[in-house]
Amino acid sequence: MSAEGTDTSSTDTATVARGTDTGLAETHCEHRAESGAIPRTGDPVTNRWTGVHRALRWWPIALLITLLVAPYSALPVPGLLDGPLGSPGSLQLLALCLLYGGLATGYDLLLGRTGLLSFGHALYFATGLYATDLGMLELRLPFAAAAVFGVSCSVLLALLLGSVSLRVTGIGFSMVTLAFAQAGSILVQRNPGGATGGEEGRSAPADLLPSGLLGIENTANLYWIAVGYLVLTVAAVHWAVKSPIGRVWEGIKENERRVEVLGLRPYGYKLVAFVLAGGLAGLGGVVYLLLTGGATPQAATSDATLALLVMVVLGGSGTRWGPLLGGVLYTWASHRLGDLANSSAVADLPAVLRVPLSQPLFLLGALFVAVVYLLPGGLARLPARIRSARTGRSAPAPAGPGTAHPTGGTPA
Amino acid sequence: MDTVVLLFCTGLGLGALYFLVASGLSLIFGLMDVLNFAHGALLSIGAYATWWAGAEAGLSFWLAVPFGTLVGTAAAVLLELFLIRPLYSRPRDQILATVGVGLAVPALLMGIWGADSRPFPQPELLSGTWHVLGATVPVNRFVLVAAAALLLLALRLFLARTRYGLIVRAGVEDRAMVTALGIDVRKAFTLVFALGGAAAALGGALGGLYFGSVNPGQGTGLLIFAFVVVVMGGMGSVTGAAVASVGVGLVQQFANYYTGAGLGDLSVVVLLAVLLLVRPRGLTGRLA
Amino acid sequence: MPARTTSTPSASSAASAASTSSARSSASSSPVLRLDGLGWAVRGVPIVEDVSFSVGEGEFIAFIGPNGAGKTSLFNLISGIYPATHGSLHLDGADITAETVHARARRGLGRTFQTSSLWPGMTVADHVRLAAQAAAGPGASYRLWRRAERYEQQLADTLERTDLTHRADTLASALSHGEKRKLELAVLLVSEPRLILLDEPMAGVSAEEVPALTELIRSVHRDLGRTVLMVEHHMDVLLGLADRLAVMHHGTLLALDTPEAVMADPIVQQAYLGEAL
Amino acid sequence: MTSSPFSAQRPAPSAHSASSPSSASSPSSAAEPLLSVRDLRVVIDGLHILHGVDFDVAPVGVTALLGRNGAGKTTTVKAVMGLVPRTGSIRLSGSELSSLPTHLVVRHGIGYAPEDRGIFAGLTVAENLRLAERAAGSGSGSGSGGEAGEPNYALVHELFPELKQRAGQLAGTLSGGQQQMVAIGRTLLNRNRLIIADEPTKGLAPKIVAEVAEVLARAAEAVPVLLVEQNLALVRRLAGTCAVLADGRTAHRGDTAELLADEEAARRLLGVGSRHPLAGGPRPAAAPASPAAPVVTAEVKP
Amino acid sequence: GTAGTTAADGGSKGPIKVGLVYSKTGPLAAYGKQYLEGFKAGLSYATKGTGAVDGHKIEFEEQDDAGDPAKAVSAAKDLIGKGYKVLAGSTASGVALQVGPIAAQNKVLFISGPAAADKATGLNKYTFRSGRQSYQDIKTAASFIGDAKGKKVTVLAQDNAFGQANVAAVKALLGAEGATVDQVLAPPSATDLTPFATQAKTAKPDLLFVAWAGDTASALWTALNQQDVFADTKVVTGLDLAASYPLFGPAAEKISFLNHYFDGAAGTPVEKAMTDAVTAAGGKTDIFTPDGFTAAQMIVHAVESNHGSADDTSALVKALEGWSFDGVKGKTTVRAEDHALLQPMFQVRLTGSGAAAKPSVEKTLTADEAAPPVTPMAG
Numbered sequence A: 001m002s003a004e005g006t007d008t009s010s011t012d013t014a015t016v017a018r019g020t021d022t023g024l025a026e027t028h029c030e031h032r033a034e035s036g037a038i039p040r041t042g043d044p045v046t047n048r049w050t051g052v053h054r055a056l057r058w059w060p061i062a063l064l065i066t067l068l069v070a071p072y073s074a075l076p077v078p079g080l081l082d083g084p085l086g087s088p089g090s091l092q093l094l095a096l097c098l099l100y101g102g103l104a105t106g107y108d109l110l111l112g113r114t115g116l117l118s119f120g121h122a123l124y125f126a127t128g129l130y131a132t133d134l135g136m137l138e139l140r141l142p143f144a145a146a147a148v149f150g151v152s153c154s155v156l157l158a159l160l161l162g163s164v165s166l167r168v169t170g171i172g173f174s175m176v177t178l179a180f181a182q183a184g185s186i187l188v189q190r191n192p193g194g195a196t197g198g199e200e201g202r203s204a205p206a207d208l209l210p211s212g213l214l215g216i217e218n219t220a221n222l223y224w225i226a227v228g229y230l231v232l233t234v235a236a237v238h239w240a241v242k243s244p245i246g247r248v249w250e251g252i253k254e255n256e257r258r259v260e261v262l263g264l265r266p267y268g269y270k271l272v273a274f275v276l277a278g279g280l281a282g283l284g285g286v287v288y289l290l291l292t293g294g295a296t297p298q299a300a301t302s303d304a305t306l307a308l309l310v311m312v313v314l315g316g317s318g319t320r321w322g323p324l325l326g327g328v329l330y331t332w333a334s335h336r337l338g339d340l341a342n343s344s345a346v347a348d349l350p351a352v353l354r355v356p357l358s359q360p361l362f363l364l365g366a367l368f369v370a371v372v373y374l375l376p377g378g379l380a381r382l383p384a385r386i387r388s389a390r391t392g393r394s395a396p397a398p399a400g401p402g403t404a405h406p407t408g409g410t411p412a
Numbered sequence B: 001m002d003t004v005v006l007l008f009c010t011g012l013g014l015g016a017l018y019f020l021v022a023s024g025l026s027l028i029f030g031l032m033d034v035l036n037f038a039h040g041a042l043l044s045i046g047a048y049a050t051w052w053a054g055a056e057a058g059l060s061f062w063l064a065v066p067f068g069t070l071v072g073t074a075a076a077v078l079l080e081l082f083l084i085r086p087l088y089s090r091p092r093d094q095i096l097a098t099v100g101v102g103l104a105v106p107a108l109l110m111g112i113w114g115a116d117s118r119p120f121p122q123p124e125l126l127s128g129t130w131h132v133l134g135a136t137v138p139v140n141r142f143v144l145v146a147a148a149a150l151l152l153l154a155l156r157l158f159l160a161r162t163r164y165g166l167i168v169r170a171g172v173e174d175r176a177m178v179t180a181l182g183i184d185v186r187k188a189f190t191l192v193f194a195l196g197g198a199a200a201a202l203g204g205a206l207g208g209l210y211f212g213s214v215n216p217g218q219g220t221g222l223l224i225f226a227f228v229v230v231v232m233g234g235m236g237s238v239t240g241a242a243v244a245s246v247g248v249g250l251v252q253q254f255a256n257y258y259t260g261a262g263l264g265d266l267s268v269v270v271l272l273a274v275l276l277l278v279r280p281r282g283l284t285g286r287l288a
Numbered sequence C: 001m002p003a004r005t006t007s008t009p010s011a012s013s014a015a016s017a018a019s020t021s022s023a024r025s026s027a028s029s030s031p032v033l034r035l036d037g038l039g040w041a042v043r044g045v046p047i048v049e050d051v052s053f054s055v056g057e058g059e060f061i062a063f064i065g066p067n068g069a070g071k072t073s074l075f076n077l078i079s080g081i082y083p084a085t086h087g088s089l090h091l092d093g094a095d096i097t098a099e100t101v102h103a104r105a106r107r108g109l110g111r112t113f114q115t116s117s118l119w120p121g122m123t124v125a126d127h128v129r130l131a132a133q134a135a136a137g138p139g140a141s142y143r144l145w146r147r148a149e150r151y152e153q154q155l156a157d158t159l160e161r162t163d164l165t166h167r168a169d170t171l172a173s174a175l176s177h178g179e180k181r182k183l184e185l186a187v188l189l190v191s192e193p194r195l196i197l198l199d200e201p202m203a204g205v206s207a208e209e210v211p212a213l214t215e216l217i218r219s220v221h222r223d224l225g226r227t228v229l230m231v232e233h234h235m236d237v238l239l240g241l242a243d244r245l246a247v248m249h250h251g252t253l254l255a256l257d258t259p260e261a262v263m264a265d266p267i268v269q270q271a272y273l274g275e276a277l
Numbered sequence D: 001m002t003s004s005p006f007s008a009q010r011p012a013p014s015a016h017s018a019s020s021p022s023s024a025s026s027p028s029s030a031a032e033p034l035l036s037v038r039d040l041r042v043v044i045d046g047l048h049i050l051h052g053v054d055f056d057v058a059p060v061g062v063t064a065l066l067g068r069n070g071a072g073k074t075t076t077v078k079a080v081m082g083l084v085p086r087t088g089s090i091r092l093s094g095s096e097l098s099s100l101p102t103h104l105v106v107r108h109g110i111g112y113a114p115e116d117r118g119i120f121a122g123l124t125v126a127e128n129l130r131l132a133e134r135a136a137g138s139g140s141g142s143g144s145g146g147e148a149g150e151p152n153y154a155l156v157h158e159l160f161p162e163l164k165q166r167a168g169q170l171a172g173t174l175s176g177g178q179q180q181m182v183a184i185g186r187t188l189l190n191r192n193r194l195i196i197a198d199e200p201t202k203g204l205a206p207k208i209v210a211e212v213a214e215v216l217a218r219a220a221e222a223v224p225v226l227l228v229e230q231n232l233a234l235v236r237r238l239a240g241t242c243a244v245l246a247d248g249r250t251a252h253r254g255d256t257a258e259l260l261a262d263e264e265a266a267r268r269l270l271g272v273g274s275r276h277p278l279a280g281g282p283r284p285a286a287a288p289a290s291p292a293a294p295v296v297t298a299e300v301k302p
Numbered sequence E: 001g002t003a004g005t006t007a008a009d010g011g012s013k014g015p016i017k018v019g020l021v022y023s024k025t026g027p028l029a030a031y032g033k034q035y036l037e038g039f040k041a042g043l044s045y046a047t048k049g050t051g052a053v054d055g056h057k058i059e060f061e062e063q064d065d066a067g068d069p070a071k072a073v074s075a076a077k078d079l080i081g082k083g084y085k086v087l088a089g090s091t092a093s094g095v096a097l098q099v100g101p102i103a104a105q106n107k108v109l110f111i112s113g114p115a116a117a118d119k120a121t122g123l124n125k126y127t128f129r130s131g132r133q134s135y136q137d138i139k140t141a142a143s144f145i146g147d148a149k150g151k152k153v154t155v156l157a158q159d160n161a162f163g164q165a166n167v168a169a170v171k172a173l174l175g176a177e178g179a180t181v182d183q184v185l186a187p188p189s190a191t192d193l194t195p196f197a198t199q200a201k202t203a204k205p206d207l208l209f210v211a212w213a214g215d216t217a218s219a220l221w222t223a224l225n226q227q228d229v230f231a232d233t234k235v236v237t238g239l240d241l242a243a244s245y246p247l248f249g250p251a252a253e254k255i256s257f258l259n260h261y262f263d264g265a266a267g268t269p270v271e272k273a274m275t276d277a278v279t280a281a282g283g284k285t286d287i288f289t290p291d292g293f294t295a296a297q298m299i300v301h302a303v304e305s306n307h308g309s310a311d312d313t314s315a316l317v318k319a320l321e322g323w324s325f326d327g328v329k330g331k332t333t334v335r336a337e338d339h340a341l342l343q344p345m346f347q348v349r350l351t352g353s354g355a356a357a358k359p360s361v362e363k364t365l366t367a368d369e370a371a372p373p374v375t376p377m378a379g
């Protein structure tokens, strides 16, 4: 890709010089439309890895096809799933896994792509969930309209609260988002005007849901919706991240000040990320409503956000597939760890082991600590770490003996 | 009038409870830049240890509280040595690791002692009431206020008078220069964590008095308000945390009572948002 | 060291000289940048004090001064990273004292940082693309979706100019320090700023690479006609480039004059060069 | 170590010895060096700041570390202290320091007065000093001694009576010179084997410069000093040997007096007047032109 | 009665599969444990120790919902997908209200457990309950007041769905009888309840009904005691599981309790059978053991009426609607109209406080006295 550019350099100097006269950067960018010579370099990975890797590049498609046909399969997956792949129970669990994979991917738009540590993402998820449910229950909207209403509510709320909380940065931002989400959670619990049903939640009205989404025999449809949500989220996030805006996000994540010095206002870009992530979470709430048949306040708690955080970190924040992987694994684990916790294998253990092992949340917390500690970068970076360990080049050079430096800082 | 007095006194008590939790949080953040999500867990550990010593092991309340505080301190030291210290160079991972501990510890407590509240030993001396200007105020609120005031005083004395306090104050300003004077800052970190843990555990023990019971989620429940207090007080400032604690406690108590729907929590949230927007560095101006 | 007492006449004479002694560019044009009594204090402690001067179109001013003299702080004030606590700042006649960092950048103020300030996880090409996008304005982020290829030409040219073409797909974190310095310049160039602030562009660059980098900076100044302010400790580099030399000391502008005059100034020698022989 | 109490007062050589600057390999001091630094390299954020610095600190008197602005002097000193990640060898009387964290380096008996003084602005003067106290027991784990006994407040207060008067004042409100006193005072408080002072006269009024010089000279009687300094008059006055850094490398090592006497070498290495002949031509080496001159004449009393 | 004399061929016919979706872990794990113990005892009792009906063995699979409705829904779908026609459990109201509709959509029988939400009554044709509902609690509470006319009743509750429902129910019930009903609502997250205790005291009601759930109960009782609310007001609240008795602190003896059940409350033969079975299994009967027991009774009855088949859910529903039987607490009826479970309730006092607190029945309300009004069946 280097060759094409070479011969045009002299003319370009002139262009640049001409640009100077106009003074403002905006204008001269327009008159360089002439020679769109070099192809967009695209994904850097493709340039580094060729051949086999190019073929392997299609694995997401293969995976998607596998996911799509899963309901037709009676394949037993002992240990992983309680029942054959295509059974309603398995499909329901898989659908939840995929939903959370999508939610985590959306959340990582903030954490891993823009560097925003939000502790209040569950609020937008819960907004989509409750607004859709209430749209049907209270406004008697048909499902599709209620879903649009629900997602719009999340988007608007994200826009409103995002524009406030993004005015502070760092830990302040985390705390404000946490506080807002806490307020939301309290509001839901408080059952204002009987709307949210408080701690009991509200189940979705069966009469307003499409009949194809009701009943156990239609679990596959719900599953496909979850697949659709995941594909949509992943596509939206990947597309956005690859887009020019995504480049700005990456810049903001890595060095916000530097982006500002280029003349871009990070606030707006962060807000876009916040609203997009909020909207995707809201849409996730709609899917969740379908999957669980109702809205319950657990969805709005700060624990729900923490769960997303755990998923993202588990899988690998800022990586392409990590959050998805983390979301799927976490959801699967939190459903199946319960089985482990209740299994007879655990019940027969001495109390020192049995008591902690019978607490799924303990297992999750401990697992999380272990991942943070042992797998910096999450599961998605594991192959790269193994590869670099094998080739002997410990990639992120763990500072040599001379760098022993307890505080990591230098006198300013 | 007596209602206002009552609200004021109990609001102070609530603020004192927040301060007991937030002081350690603030101290740890100030020196180490670690937002300790496991702080609620330390509180719960202190509360359960006190409860265990008092109710199960049959110790008197006056011995149970130091015991609980000691256990909480030990837990904090272990946490610092084994979890935080290896992650010194990875600040965000430190936060995440404490999140994990914050999830695991309450679950463990639940596994051992069940999810239900356990009645907390209440010494006769502290279960009565005092009459203040026509209001009947529970004595333990004053105990909390006194404990918080003592803690504030002790922390200020520690910071002002002791060598380690000196190290902590200097470390907040310039960590590297402290090491350049031949001081092992890591020891100060462990100490600060221990202190924070002790304060949290004491908060847990006295929180048991306040709630009359202990349950696994108690610490985590208080943590969010402690965070709010720390941020409002200006991260790292113990005095700022004290001021913010009192403010939050009073606002919450009055708002809970006087607004029909009980908007106490919401008003605190709004207070935080407004304060951060007006003064992004909190009350005392340290950089958030 | 009587720095403070003597600085006033020295600096003010320099400021008055700015309009006349500005170099090859049209002396008649109004100054690109004008500082009036600019100052910045942290908790009452002055870091930059009462700095006044103006920069003519196409001029090249080099800043020298001991470590901690406030050179970087002055650049931070000019680029808006620090808010001025005193004085005012005009870019092309417009008062920008209260403007944000990005607003100033949109007016054509570009800078590099003393410590390479890049996006370690982004490729070289993406750095340049991002800068091009920024130069095209916020709206370009959206427009670019449709017309991304237009900017590829600009990308190729910039990489060519900074000799980074072969590193286009390398992550910034994997570059050598000299390449990072070049990339900083590339990022700067592609946004085609009107006024360039370079903070120690040679810092950490090995001796072999210094001449090439110097040439690059020279071409930016001479060939592209950019106005440049540069902090540098390498005297040989800046003496070959600068039209005027500014000496910072204790946060004040000790002197601003032709290199020859400045180097001959005993006060400067005293304060900066440690001349005592 | 205190065998040569007046080692700081080497007679300024009057003769122009034609020592070639390239013969930097052998330091002039015959004795075993106290601190010996070899191939010190520092990379910060990918920037190579030191590319291999070699120098020795003589066991007595003052050793100067010279170089133009930005040459890497401060970085070298920070690397010795372990304040920046470093590679290479740093040996203090035979013990290797290059892998030690800062506080252990200090406990080997090094007092450090950083370039920016490293004063804790929010602490009082007394507290700043108190923080620097190293009790005899605190060195446990450092292996070698180098510190014992009570903090020597008497010495500090004798040298800087002002610090006693201003004990309760917040250090941040001190003048630059007073802050410098605190910084140097901190290094004198403990019985150190080496004191590293990074531009201790920077930003000081001439009168104070003279005082600081005197203090350094006195300190050097008891403890060897590694001095980073731009004030060549001061260097000439105090330092027996020196090392000159340029672009993060050692460019010269040798006798200070010889170097400063060699007009051409001094210009080339220290950048003084090399590219721009000074207005009045080269000044006579013996005639100090700076206001810091009183240093030279200040009588240093034992 | 049962027809199953053929214990020998118990395994020869296809088993009846029952899914239990309840809180094995999570905040309500203690209730879940009681429920399960009761269910096992009830199954053994109703099948006369055979564990089979008409030769069809009753097999039950446990699924943990950890109190999370989403998990419960997944578990329910899993079970239904595996062909389960009968579900039971639901320790938490949220779970009952989410699983109920799933059961209806898939036409399986669902017998809700300890979940007290009134909404679960009349939720749909397929949903039943084996425990009491809030309204029955409130009726029991109201029974303390005697003639309500002209009396002043204050409800002290948390401002959440549970509290609001209680306020509404008391208003509907006692308001209609001529009492003036007002409320003191505290935010659910409020930790300092002293001001609300004074508010309740200032209201000077004849009867203070405290509807409280959650971790602040102890703080509330301490506050009420300290503010001396008991001096001139009758205070009524629900008596929860035995572990909670000490939480009332010194106030324990001053409170009038309404109670669903406590160990030894009923004194019926069925209760004895239950207690014996549970004790033999190493458990301890408590407030929600009867809910499990009753659920097992209902399931066995429904299957029995269909000759050992659970395939026709409508027939199961038919069999249960209007069924009256001897339950743990006495005569118990499944009301046909809305599937409310009419059952006796208790007025209880505690003697002693702290760990020594012991409950004793003051008065037993008959099933009819405690019956909730009929709710029209929703769907």
Ligand SMILES: Nc1ncnc2c1ncn2[C@@H]1O[C@H](COP(=O)(O)OP(=O)(O)OP(=O)(O)O)[C@@H](O)[C@H]1O
Pocket (backbone or CB within 6 Å): A412, C042, C047, C065, C066, C067, C068, C069, C070, C071, C072, C073, C074, C114, C248, D116
């Ligand atoms: N944000 C800040 N807060 C407090 N003090 C600051 C801040 N930024 C800079 N300073 C102080 O201001 C002084 C000037 O620093 P500056 O970075 O501008 O110096 P410089 O001339 O660029 O030095 P160098 O050549 O070392 O880069 C220093 O003493 C520094 O410690």
Ligand SMILES: Nc1ncnc2c1ncn2[C@@H]1O[C@H](COP(=O)(O)OP(=O)(O)OP(=O)(O)O)[C@@H](O)[C@H]1O
Pocket (backbone or CB within 6 Å): C065, C066, C067, C114, C115, C116, C200, C203, C204, C233, D044, D045, D047, D049, D067, D068, D069, D070, D071, D072, D073, D074, D075, D076, D115, D230
């Ligand atoms: N943390 C850092 N990051 C990037 N560059 C640095 C850093 N510290 C020092 N430098 C650069 O390394 C070079 C050497 O700096 P150093 O402070 O060691 O010089 P010095 O010889 O002490 O200069 P002076 O005499 O002005 O104090 C300078 O160009 C400086 O800008």
Ligand SMILES: [Mg+2]
Pocket (backbone or CB within 6 Å): C071, C072, C073, C114, C199, C231
């Ligand atoms: Mg600088």
Ligand SMILES: [Mg+2]
Pocket (backbone or CB within 6 Å): C067, D073, D074, D075, D115, D198, D199
């Ligand atoms: Mg220096």
